[in-house]
Amino acid sequence: MDSIEAKEYKPKSSTAKTRLSWLxxxxxxxxxxxxxxxxxxxxxxRFLDMNNQLNILMQVSIIGIIAMGMxxxxxxGGIDLSVGSVLALAGVISVLALNASGSILxxxxxxxxxxxxxxxxxxxxxxxxRIASFIATLGMMAAARSIALYIADGGSVSGEVAGFTAxxxxxxxxxxxxxxxxLVMTAGVYxxxxxxxxxxxxxxxxxxxxxxLLSAIRVDRIKIGVxxxxxxxxGIAAVIETSRLNSISSSSSGAxxxxxxxxxxxxxxxxxxxxxxxxxxxxxxxxxxxxxxNMMNLMNVSPYLQGFVKGLIIIIAxxxxxxx
Amino acid sequence: MTEGPFMAxxxxxxxxxxxxxxxxxxxxxxxxxxHALLGENGAGKSTLMNILGGVHMPDNGSVYIDGExxxxxxxxxxxxxxxxxxxxxxxxxxxLTVYENMFLGSELRNKIGFLKVEEMCKETxxxxxxxxxxxxxxxYVRNLDTSYKQxxxxxxxxxxxxxxxxxxxxxTSLTEHEVDRLFELMRNLRKTGVSIIYISHKLxxxxxxxxxxxxxxxxxxxxxxxxxxESPETIxxxxxxxxxxxxxxxxxxxxGPVIMEISGLSSEGLFKNINFSLRKGEILxxxxxxxxGRTELFESIFGYRxxxxxxxxxxxxxxxxxxxxxxxxxxxxxxxxxxxxxxxIKDLSVIQNMSLSSMGNFENMGFLRDSIEKERxxxxxxxxxxKVHNPQITIDKLSGGNQQKVVIAKWLEANTEILxxxxxxxxxxxxxxxxxxxxxxxxxxxxxAVIVLSSEAPEVIKICHSINVMYxxxxxxxxxxxxxxxxxxxxxxxxxxxxxxxIG
Numbered sequence: 001m002d003s004i005e006a007k008e009y010k011p012k013s014s015t016a017k018t019r020l021s022w023l024x025x026x027x028x029x030x031x032x033x034x035x036x037x038x039x040x041x042x043x044x045x046r047f048l049d050m051n052n053q054l055n056i057l058m059q060v061s062i063i064g065i066i067a068m069g070m071x072x073x074x075x076x077g078g079i080d081l082s083v084g085s086v087l088a089l090a091g092v093i094s095v096l097a098l099n100a101s102g103s104i105l106x107x108x109x110x111x112x113x114x115x116x117x118x119x120x121x122x123x124x125x126x127x128x129x130r131i132a133s134f135i136a137t138l139g140m141m142a143a144a145r146s147i148a149l150y151i152a153d154g155g156s157v158s159g160e161v162a163g164f165t166a167x168x169x170x171x172x173x174x175x176x177x178x179x180x181x182x183l184v185m186t187a188g189v190y191x192x193x194x195x196x197x198x199x200x201x202x203x204x205x206x207x208x209x210x211x212x213l214l215s216a217i218r219v220d221r222i223k224i225g226v227x228x229x230x231x232x233x234x235g236i237a238a239v240i241e242t243s244r245l246n247s248i249s250s251s252s253s254g255a256x257x258x259x260x261x262x263x264x265x266x267x268x269x270x271x272x273x274x275x276x277x278x279x280x281x282x283x284x285x286x287x288x289x290x291x292x293x294n295m296m297n298l299m300n301v302s303p304y305l306q307g308f309v310k311g312l313i314i315i316i317a318x319x320x321x322x323x324x
Numbered sequence: 325m326t327e328g329p330f331m332a333x334x335x336x337x338x339x340x341x342x343x344x345x346x347x348x349x350x351x352x353x354x355x356x357x358x359h360a361l362l363g364e365n366g367a368g369k370s371t372l373m374n375i376l377g378g379v380h381m382p383d384n385g386s387v388y389i390d391g392e393x394x395x396x397x398x399x400x401x402x403x404x405x406x407x408x409x410x411x412x413x414x415x416x417x418x419x420l421t422v423y424e425n426m427f428l429g430s431e432l433r434n435k436i437g438f439l440k441v442e443e444m445c446k447e448t449x450x451x452x453x454x455x456x457x458x459x460x461x462x463x464y465v466r467n468l469d470t471s472y473k474q475x476x477x478x479x480x481x482x483x484x485x486x487x488x489x490x491x492x493x494x495x496t497s498l499t500e501h502e503v504d505r506l507f508e509l510m511r512n513l514r515k516t517g518v519s520i521i522y523i524s525h526k527l528x529x530x531x532x533x534x535x536x537x538x539x540x541x542x543x544x545x546x547x548x549x550x551x552x553x554e555s556p557e558t559i560x561x562x563x564x565x566x567x568x569x570x571x572x573x574x575x576x577x578x579x580g581p582v583i584m585e586i587s588g589l590s591s592e593g594l595f596k597n598i599n600f601s602l603r604k605g606e607i608l609x610x611x612x613x614x615x616x617g618r619t620e621l622f623e624s625i626f627g628y629r630x631x632x633x634x635x636x637x638x639x640x641x642x643x644x645x646x647x648x649x650x651x652x653x654x655x656x657x658x659x660x661x662x663x664x665x666x667x668x669i670k671d672l673s674v675i676q677n678m679s680l681s682s683m684g685n686f687e688n689m690g691f692l693r694d695s696i697e698k699e700r701x702x703x704x705x706x707x708x709x710x711k712v713h714n715p716q717i718t719i720d721k722l723s724g725g726n727q728q729k730v731v732i733a734k735w736l737e738a739n740t741e742i743l744x745x746x747x748x749x750x751x752x753x754x755x756x757x758x759x760x761x762x763x764x765x766x767x768x769x770x771x772x773a774v775i776v777l778s779s780e781a782p783e784v785i786k787i788c789h790s791i792n793v794m795y796x797x798x799x800x801x802x803x804x805x806x807x808x809x810x811x812x813x814x815x816x817x818x819x820x821x822x823x824x825x826x827i828g
Contacts, residue, residue, distance in 0.1 A: 191691075195691045195692050196690060196691060196692060197683035197684075197687065197692065200672075200676060200679075200680070200683060200692065201683075203669075203671060203672060203676075204669045204672060204676075204680060206671075207669045207670060207671035207672065208665070208668070208669045208670065208671075210665060210666055211660075211665070211666050211667055211668060211669055212669065212680075213628065213648060214626075214628060214648060214658060214660050214666050214667065215648070215667075215669075215680045215681045215734065216648040216649045216651065216652040216681050216738070217648075217649070217680070217681075218647070218649050275669075275670075275671040276671045
């Protein structure tokens, strides 16, 4: 819907200047992406290499899947800090289920189930318990990590079923499977947000919750749905993460994923308070973060400085978007 | 007039992005007069006042105070010239106390920088006393009624020794009683030589309190003069550019069967033992002062509030309504008051606001179809005369009247048998008001059952078949639309008369 809206909206006085500023406000993240892409291509000859490009996509796939869910949560006016911890918990439990059952299917379903359930609990706390999402998911963040550590006794658990690693380590045509999952999820969330009533309700709720309720929208159910959705996406991300190295660490896996996901959403132009933002924006936000990481590696920037650059980009992005 | 007006704006031109908003506008305000600035929404009143307030610079023309030209480069200069602007949206900080708000930005301090709290409290108390208000200066503003917030703003202006006070629709959130007090206060201010520029849509109020008026239409002055010399009709005509009927809109139409029956509805501290029934084709009015519980009553019937006892029967069937969704299923639609907070979703487009309560009508295999939405909107655009070029723009870009029409379209699309309107013409200009009245009446003629809540008695008299008056959560009187008059309604609304036995 929004993209259509954007195309048809014509400013009253169509001077070149207002047109340009309109273009910038609607598509700033894509313009920024193009600029960064071109700059990277000039700075490093290896950047444009096909393998490098595919590598970037592979590296952003996990954060990308989580960021899609985070976009939905933030559009609804909330935030989910628990994604990293829930990823570790879902990973640990799914590996145990995988090893116990010997079935890859059971392992995958367990991860989905654990993720969705944790998300569902977040949703219940936010919608029914009326706890601020920041607080509710902060609690979940601590609790989920703790349970993961307890179950795995603080260490890592590894899969013992042959073929599990194939999920993350095989290709379809030239793409790695995680990349394909990421793109499919992006398309799915895009359709959900722009082509279904659920999406419309999420935008309405994030923009004006009281008016949404007075428009006879089941606001509570939508909220629970939103957190369950991100939970299940985290479950999918957990499968990819676990399958990549056939193991998951209860202490370090998923650490700071919430920050990267939120950063991607913010760079993508979604408003912190909800109601405004685009899935496509987040896609490019994810890609911008991926390119930056990649370039810093290619140009041998100290890993200790990479966080600084990332922080800078987030702040610059927000400053440029502060146009309302 | 020997020495010229105290404040004069001469030949003001202003345009935004090539669109002319003000054209050669002159405004003279004498010392110690209450000057009404009239005009429909979009006529240029706010722009003119923002120029006086130093928010905008005029393209042409100048401002004179006491005969001297003043360049209002920024709001600070304007304030130093003794001009105070009391906005429609009140600029008080709810989490500060009364005196802290009064002295915000200009706190009294002693030599080492500590606040002189007691002195500030005393001054606050004195100023409020001259306004006839008894409020503890150390009370938190969030605990006060809206009307007090208004008074705090006015008191602030007095504290700054303002010479010109601009009031932008100050009575929107006040009860009639408070309005009277405000007028008393304005008359007192006039005596002390303060000039007031009073912006309002309510001609009756203007007639009551203003000395002179200036009418703007489409950025031009179309009339100015003494209030006594003109009748409200001619002024309305100037504002709208055409005559507006003041007659009742409804006549004794035959009603259909009873569709909703409310019996014994009570909610602790909000309303008690409410009984009434509503027929198809009927327009039932509810009026009263602020705090009479009518909004809460209908928010409960609509399921927004859940803590109530009693029975709601729709089409003879008892319904348990504890969520707006259930109310919608039972056939109740609700156009709430305070459109901005309660009704419009400002980030969604005009079309999306229209479709929000009935998404199922626009779905095909679970996916939304833009084309159906567009088609339906075109229908309502024609039906309700919604003025919008591109319905894909967000709804906050429309004028108040057009926003309200979109909200009405939303409920028409939901196609409920019963429609509740709470203050349907709040913040809407005269022309659009008439259209909304007509729309409400034609809904009843189509066989819908309509309830109209309004704090303005003339409004319910104009469009309702019968009128309920509420006071402190109870229905104190019931009138036939034709027999009702404002004075009698006020007696019941203020609690000075009660007629419970008649209701039975």
